[in-house]
Amino acid sequence: MQRSSKRSRFFTKAFAATAVLTAALVASSALAGETLDKIKARGLIKVGVGTTPGFFTPDSSGRWQGFFVDFGRALAVTVFNDAEKVEFTNSSPQQRLPALQSGEFDILLSGVTQTVTRAFKLGFHFGPVVFYDGQGLLVRKDLGVGKGEELDGATIGVQSGTTGELNIADFFRKTGKTFTPVTIEETGEFLKALDSGRVDALTQDATDLAAKRTQLTKPDDYVLLPERLSKEPLAPAIRAGDDQWLEIVNWTVYATIQAEEFGITQKNVDSFLTSEDPGIKRFLGVDPSLGEAIGLDPKFAYNIVKAVGNYGEIFDRNVGKGTPLNFDRGYNQPWTAGGLLYSPPFR
Secondary structure, eight states: OHHHHHHHHHHHHHHHHHHHHHHHHHHHHTTHHHHHHHHHHSSSSEEEEEEBTTTTTEOSSSSSHHHHHHHHHHHHHHHHHHHHHHHEEOOTTTTTHHHHHTTSSEEOOOOOOOOOHHEEEEEEEEEEOSSSEEEEEEEEGOOSSSGGGGTTEEEEEEEEEEEEEHHHHHHHHHHHOEEEEEEOSSHHHHHHHTTSSSSSEEEHHHHHHHHHHSSSSSSSGEEEOOOOOEEEEOEEEETOOOOOHHHHHHHHHHHHHHHHHHTTOTTGGGGGGOOOHHHHHHHHHHTEEEEHHHSSSSTTHHHHHHHHHHHHHHHHHHHTTSSSSSOTTTTTTGGOOOOOOOOOOOO
């Protein structure tokens, strides 16, 4: 009787656990596709961005340009096969995540750092890392410093609402040095603080600092120190709970990465349509079975490359050599070239 009672309790608990899991799966399933349905009904994708030259900025006619902007257009190609069916809105570091959570945006492409707190506590999902960055220090040359720990006692500006506040505090705590933080909310005031001498240095993602250096009154009076204080993997962010939308974001990014690995560019993509490589045929939709199986246009990857190019082309024309930012690819190269960019198989 005792064994029977224990067995009964075991199965009761197992049934209860299964019921809870099933309920969770049903709830998650109910959310799946909700974002895409709203986007299709609206006729465009709403994207939150920032204002950093090279990454996201409107041109003289008001048309948004930049590295992250191109990924927004690639997403519009995946959903609508039209790179223009997307609306970009500038959102500050303080407002961007609450705006995403409230449904003001379908996706954030504003250089958001993927962190465990944002994933678990704040409830956001992240797509693939599109830019491997790190926090840097932009300092006045006349300080004569070559690395961060030499800024002992310095006054350092940090923008509120970013991961930079914690990172700079951690850095000085580890080095045993001291600094005076000046927390600044407005981007314009952030630059003025350095230009006017109110602070000795600024700290933020190195990509942002490189762009901001070009906006200073005398850019050559300042230097971006070579060290990085943190890992800053920048990735698309969406609200949690919509797996279908997350996968559309994922495979849109992967398409640009895989195209570069295949050597497929905006200019030569049509020449690959006659390739006998089965992987390339699936990727470009010549063999339509893959697209049909996942519910996307079989030619979505072809359409993306034709409209915005592969990852390398997006990088080079916006932030690479020959642009005002003049960035090296660094970690942002395909794994075949020693970088961290790696696409799962298109099969």
